[in-house]
Amino acid sequence: MSAHTWGSLDDGSARALLEEALAAATGEGVTFADVRLVEAEEERLYTDLRGKLDERREHNAGLGVRVLRDGVWGFASAPLDGPGGAGAVARRAVAVAGASAGTAPVVLAPREPTSGTWAVPVDVDPFAVSAGERHDLLQRVVKAASAPDLVRSVTAGLNAKRQHKHYADSEGSRQSQHLVESGAMLLAVAADERGAQRRSFPNSFHGNTAAAGWEYVLGLGLEDEATRVGEEAVALLGAPQAPGGTADVVIGPAQLALQIHESVGHALELDRILGDETNYAGRSWVQPEDIGTLRYGSPAMTIAADPTVPGTRGSFAFDDEGTPASRHLLIQDGILRDVLSSRDAVARHGGEAAGSWPGAARSDGWAWLPVCFATNVYLEPGEGSLDELLDRMGDGYYADDNRTWSIDDRRMAFQFGTEAAWEVKGGKRGRLLRGFSYGGLTPQFWGSLEAVAGPEEFKAYGMPCGKGEPKQWGFLGHGASPSLFRGLSTGVAR
């Protein structure tokens, strides 16, 4: 049985509910309506040093309806709840728009209707893996990570999610997407009288998740990595504090993925650039008139937004307002070329031809409005191996795996810390250091990018993100190869 064959609604039943909602999303002044129906199921299994297991499987199914009435949006959502419910949600959306009338009108960028079906390729259905196999893997991981005496805490987890996402709008688009993702996390903490230190794998914030089946988890090499993670956590207890100052640094792919997320992805959301997110998430240091001309970084910096790349949490065929996915260069050779957009933001900005923008309207399931989130946004690889990059640097540091991060509301001034760093002398990795951190300003930081390692060193990461009011979650893909930055400001805190 396919990993996509599950749930309470097949495509035909879902389509009927979409049509019911669209039929009800009408009335005087209604010029556009779209409906999203999402059925999702998520499974998580965690364990720790005490052998305690926590397993949960969460299922939800619901409908979100958005209408444009007299130029004003109205949105309503509710869980699926029997006959007639879809129409009721649509009527609430129409009523909300009517009650919100009288403010400046929303205009949508022109777009041809697009219909189709898309599914994430899956080799092994993660929901079909037995409790015994999952438990055995986690137990081996915990045992390996906790082998050193000073490891005091280990948490290991597995996660999987599957979704049926259906979309229809009043312009004729009809879309279905069947998504599956799999992931894992490991966190080890070593402690003694010198303090506590942590190491993690495959990423430090909620682990890593890919659009794939169980084969992704098996390919991580969790058990071997767990041994390293435990040993490095203990080694960090006795490692010297990383010094502050100015230094050349090769930043590893996990840390750089977060740097891209915070200082590129968020900064290039068009709704931020236009000011819509001023109150909470913030604005951007990028101005609307900068698009096409602004030097964002060095010529070594090329950033793509490409949801058509398979396997990431930012991979899809259509965004959550039905815009087909396509590859766009956001930054090319250091110059800002494009931004992540939603349909109404594009229209307000006014510069795009019909349907040609990097569609990035995304929502957290059925309950929330689509807003601009990053998609699959990554640094294009350069050439050569990590060792060659370290050799090119000569003296400096190699740092990876985020420990702490903070950036201002314009995505300009930031400070990041990593779990681990190594002194590099003469191109060779030497002493392990604790408490490495660096900071700077976005354009200066990216301007100091000298070289990016090749595609063989590239790693992709799936990340959760928060935005909007009320805050909703977005799930994104970012990736990078290790990259050399010259003259970074380092130090601040442990």
Place this chain on the structure above:
Amino acid sequence: MTTSTFLDLAEPAVGADRAVAACAEAVRAARAAGADEAEAFLSGRAGGYTRFAVDRVHQPQDVHERQLMVRAVVDGRSARVATTDLAGAADAGRRATGRAAALARAAGPLPVLPAPASGHDVGVLAPGTLWDPATAAWGTPERVDAVRGLMRAAGAAGGEAFGMLGRAVTELAVVDHDGVERYAAATEAFGTFTVRIDDGTSHWVDLDRRLAVLDLDAVVARTVEEAGRARGRVDLADGTYDVVLGPLATGELLEGFHAYGFTGDAVADGVGAVARRRGERVAPETVDVADDPRAVRGLPFPFDPEGTDSVRVPLLDHGVVADAVTDRASAARAGLPATGHAHIAREETPHPAPASLTMAPGSASVDELVGGVERGVYVQRLWYLRVVDPAATTLTGGSRDACFLIEDGRLTTPVRPARFTESVFGVLSRVDALGADVLAQPLANVWNGAVSAPALRVRGFRFGSAGSAAATSQSPEEETA
């Protein structure tokens, strides 16, 4: 789906009878399938949100959410199954039991921890604490009218406004195999906005069960005036300043308390402030921080998703490191009373968490706090705080919006956002006065989470970015923590 519209008075997304019946059905089915123990909760939220920017209501939303989650235990192993489909409650109970049994077969039985003691006298919430008719009546038309007035006021001052006004009903039902059966529903009024005039900005946020507490007319006038005064910002030189943290900044400073060891898990693991520093004075007696789900200000709620009474837990009891919040599992493991702070976060393991952080106010006005500073900085809001070192309670972040130099006891030149890296205990140890007025704001990613706090005056607060001398110097406390 509910058949009501936003035009009616707000009402729960599910309602008491249906919510309790679904939970009970799930528990019965779990027990019938062989669960040794079973419990279920249903959380629901019906929210209307009017989001606006400049001259548009750009995201008006009417969102109904609910989740029924059942936990079954077989031979000490537990599994949870959740659904939005209330007609599938029994199936959820059976599946939870089946999954718990599968884990028990795979991993072997686990000894059941003894039930924690309650150990607390629980007061009854005063009538009207949870439900405010005025909040329930604050529908979309009323919020849009308020937004129009706000946008007009900002425009009249040459500026723009951005933000959201919202109203919600939060409900929670809990049923367990031992006869616990609880339900409560509560209103919530929420407002937040930023006014921008040229480069000057000012921000406000507040929430409460009672709409009148928000006092929107006064807040709009004050925020527009502050944004005008905040024009012409200059960079803040790195260095150590006496600061007045506004109520929002103080609240944000408290948000990381869970990471410093004020949870039952941390106590059981022997790490963090309560495990290692309980009884130690870290701040003056006037600094009183608690998690108080029964405080009227903020978002009081009587019990948690495990059905345990949620009680006040002193965290810094008049400046002294005190107690930890617990859920049932961490209470049993740490040998502490259950305090009703169960929390199931997305993409995380269930764990206890503070959800109703409060700092007791003082008696000073903000003007009086500022009046006591010869040279310093007023900070309206903090932003993007991240814990750097939980043992040292060190975090990093930035200031934001209406921040000013203080010179000779008066707010003078507005300053741009500035980065800092500070120990929270260190900051609190240097508090010498507290404001009388309190603002409440949401706790991110925490169910029904809120933090409410007054303004503080702090003698010595370091601003500085990466690599700067000010930022890289470490306080004695950080060195020894």
